[in-house]
Amino acid sequence: MKTTACSPGVIAPQPSTTNTLRLLSMLAFVLAFCPSLKADPPALATVSDDSEGKPEISRSPDTAELDKAIDQELDRIDREENQVRYRGQYRALIPLGMPAAQRLLQRFLDESQPFNRRQSCANALMDVATADLIPEIEAQLSTDLLIEVWAEKELVLLLAKLGQRLRIDRWLHELELQASQAPNTATLPSILEALTLLGDLRFRSGLVQKACMAHQQRIDLLGDIAGRVRVELRPGLIDEQLAIHYNLACCFSLLGETQKAMSALETSLGATSIRLEMVLVDGDLKPLRQLPNWADWVKKMSSAPTKEPDQEDQR
Known part of the structure; x- marks a missing residue:
């Protein structure tokens, strides 16, 4: 390579290289003062191999695409299955994987969204x-100290479902201590609240047999209270007591105790908040709907006097 005089040990650029550097300098100057000429860098893509070994470009769905897919499925559930909840109900979202889970978590925690x-x-x-x-x-x-109680409960239950039971077991232990207080005028509200949460958390975290115990304890306690309070307060307590039998029926159904489940279910229909339409679609009651006498039972219940619907679902 031919060199020209320069500092010792430094090779001077050849003419062709010098011209290239000049062009690059001019281009840099133009881009610096003409932002509109700059091109956005291409989006990064991942390369994955298909079954034939040919690489293909795949991109994670953006937020708008995720929201569209999520809203379509949520709308479908609201439209077709708004009275029931069962495992795998949102299966159409499962293939979207981690991005969908992260977006669902964001939307769940967004307090500006409808409840x-x-x-x-x-x-x-x-x-x-x-x-x-x-x-x-x-x-x-760990970081959101002002998280809503119901939202905290949902996250703790989700952790339990994913195999992380530390928080749910600690919470259950605290509730068990709260529910074990000696009942009196001062402690009754606290005990009833603890039993309500115990029944729900145990059931949803897979402790169905223990959920039965919490529901039955609450039923017994409400019955005892109803026998001691003023007459005008009794109807509300009895109605709540009847409604809890629906939760009890769901527990018995999942445990395979179908006769107990049918008995509890029939009792629950005496509550103003429990409707036969719920019974016909609830996933937890599916074992009962497979019984030979189910159709006859539904016919009998359908002929019972109708009740005014209650907007609040007890489950």
């Missing part, structure tokens, strides 16, 4: 989330 939509996102997370989401859930519970 019903947030609840639907929480339900969908039970189907879509995997153990990969655990660190984000733990971080949320």
Whole structure:
């Protein structure tokens, strides 16, 4: 390579190289003062191999695409299955994987969203989330000191479903201590609240037999209270007592105790908040709908006097 005089040990650029550097300098100058000429860098893509060994470009869905897919499924559930909740109900979102789980978590925690939509996102997370989401859930519970109680409960239940039971077991232990207080005028509200949460948390975290115990204890306690209070207060207590039998029926159904489940279910229909339409679609009661005498039972219940529907679902 021919060199020209320059500092010792430095090779001077050849003419062709010098011209190239000049062109690059001019281009840099133009781009610096003409931002409109700059091109956006291409989006990064991942390369994955298909079954034939040919690489293909795949991109994670953006937020708008995720929201569209999520809303379509949530709308379908609201339209077709709004009275029931069962495992795998949001199965259409499962193939979207971790991005969908993360987006559902964001929307669930967004307090500006309608409550019903947030609840639907929480339900969908039970189907879509995997153990990969655990660190984000733990971080949320650890850093958000003002998280709503119901939202905290949903996240703790989600962790339990994903195999992380530390928080749920600690919470259950605290509630068991609260429920074990000696009942008196001062402690009754606290005991009833603890039993309500115990029944729900035990059931939803897979402790169905223990959930039965909590529901039955609450039924017995309400019955005892109803026998001691003023007459005008009794109807509300009895109505609540009847409604809890629906939860009891769901527990017995999942445990395979169908006769107990049918008995509890029939009792629950005496409550103003429990309707036969719920019974016909509830996933927890599916074993009962497979019984030979189910059709006759439904016919008998359908002929019973109708009640005014209650807007609040007891489950």
